[in-house]
Amino acid sequence: MQDLDYIELETAPNPTAAVIWLHGLGASGHDFEPVVPELGLPEGAAVRFIFPHAPELPVTINGGMRMPAWYDIKAMDIDRVVDTEQLMASADAVGKLVDREIERGIPSEKIVIAGFSQGGAVAYELGLSYPSRLAGVLALSTYFATAKTVKPSSANAGIPISVYHGTFDPMVPESLGVQSVEALKSLGFAPDYQTFPMEHSVCLEEVVDIGRFIQKHAL
Template structure:
């Protein structure tokens, strides 16, 4: 199942030496989460040497919506960590994200300077991408995300070197912070270098401080190179 439109925010320098693939949450689009980020940090947000890619999930039947069509990366049996993962749709969309990564590499950005992350369901897919599908990425980030218990990420971990930046609101009622903490603990036990950040009085949403902290982390993982300007 093919993806929807891809939106790109180019680096402000002439040369691009890093890339971030930002995956939206369920029911959203690449343009939607891009607009959300712009609203929080300004219309002209950019990093000097990094381009941002905002893909859109395929339109597919989504079980939690009683099978109605929605822009979701993969299907879920329910929005809870207690159910098994939907392996078929996960693996299918994982292949599509890999194609985007391959295209970025062909454009001249090496794999070890590409970060994948996302909000909610997008963050879950980013974990599968960085730790199962595409070992060798320098970093992954999740914003208000979780993995199911007995996740394939835990069973098929292929990269312990990929660093992880996690954020979660302490008033999130859709994805309770306890689910995020449990995911953090499981990945930490497996040897992943995890930076977990709790945001007070925050629900299932993005916050300006969260995005600014994320940008700072991105620049520590893929810092500018001497010839970027």
């Protein structure tokens, strides 16, 4: 996969931490750009936010239409049938962005991987398997597509993980969020799981909690 285009936003000069935030199917890096001021980060906190744009791919469940996608979804059954090879290629491409932040002087343990929906599935794969210690993983309204194939790195054993899900989500049912948490526990992780009375979206209470996660684990 070619290098990803992305939006970059810094909350203050000379960032000491980074958040790489992946959007969902059919969206773009602009999706979560407006969230940054709502996170409630401390004044003067220097965080670099990277919002990559997924490549355009044909998506089977949408009649083969090309759209921004981290991987193809072949069937919308309860467990999702996805193109795992494409998902892993996307994880590798995002991994290059992590490498780049490290080269720019941000320690790996100060880099958070966040993802919504499809982006969350990529965040799980990358966050658990990246060879250097990361700050944590934020999984929003998503599912653990590679739970049976992921190869967790020893560096990220016990990495902080927060999972968020809407109880009225018609796109990614909450049962998939619960399955993700159980799969994480079976792999030895201790994820925090929170639900909100919403559909396939984010809410202010969730965003504020994400801000607290970033403060606790990356600042």
